[in-house]
Amino acid sequence: xxxxxxxxxxxxxxxxxxxxxxxxxxxxxxxxxxxxxxxxxxxxxxxxxxxxxxxxxxxxxxxxxxxxxxxxxxxxxxxxxxxxxxxxxxxxxxxxxxxxxxxxxxxxxxxxxxxxxxxxxxxxxxxxxxxxxxxxxxxxxxxxxxxxxxxxxxx
Numbered sequence: 001x002x003x004x005x006x007x008x009x010x011x012x013x014x015x016x017x018x019x020x021x022x023x024x025x026x027x028x029x030x031x032x033x034x035x036x037x038x039x040x041x042x043x044x045x046x047x048x049x050x051x052x053x054x055x056x057x058x059x060x061x062x063x064x065x066x067x068x069x070x071x072x073x074x075x076x077x078x079x080x081x082x083x084x085x086x087x088x089x090x091x092x093x094x095x096x097x098x099x100x101x102x103x104x105x106x107x108x109x110x111x112x113x114x115x116x117x118x119x120x121x122x123x124x125x126x127x128x129x130x131x132x133x134x135x136x137x138x139x140x141x142x143x144x145x146x147x148x149x150x151x152x153x154x155x
Contacts, residue, residue: 005053008045014060033060077120078112084127088134
């Protein structure tokens with residue numbers, strides 16, 4: 001039989017979330033689950049058909065009472081931008097403050113929730129640059145103060 005499923009990330013993620021990987025013999029847990037899902041045909045993930053694999057993963061989801069959430073690049077981009085805003089001192093718990101920051105024409109010119117993935121990447125870079133510039137200014141001030149402590153004042 002030709003191998004139909006080539007990526008088993010969904011299965012292992014669900015198994016991990018179900019806390020089944022806390023057991024010492026992970027392979028034994030996997031073999032038993034695959035054996036049950038195929039009604040005794042095989043105990044190898046590599047020999048599963050796509051339908052059997054989907055059924056196995058759906059059974060794990062039902063057991064956890066949580067749907068499978070695929071990777072969402074927008075979620076990751078939003079999270080990264082919010083983290084960078086936090087480092088700049090924006091209160092990210094207050095959506096009005098986040099929107100005020102993003103509405104600035106030099107940042108994005110629109111509300112945070114309306115930003116596309118490309119715009120989020122641009123805002124991320126702008127936040128990096130603002131922080132870099134701000135840290136550079138603080139570094140220069142610290143250097144001048146430290147030098148003045150030793151009697152050397154260079155501006």
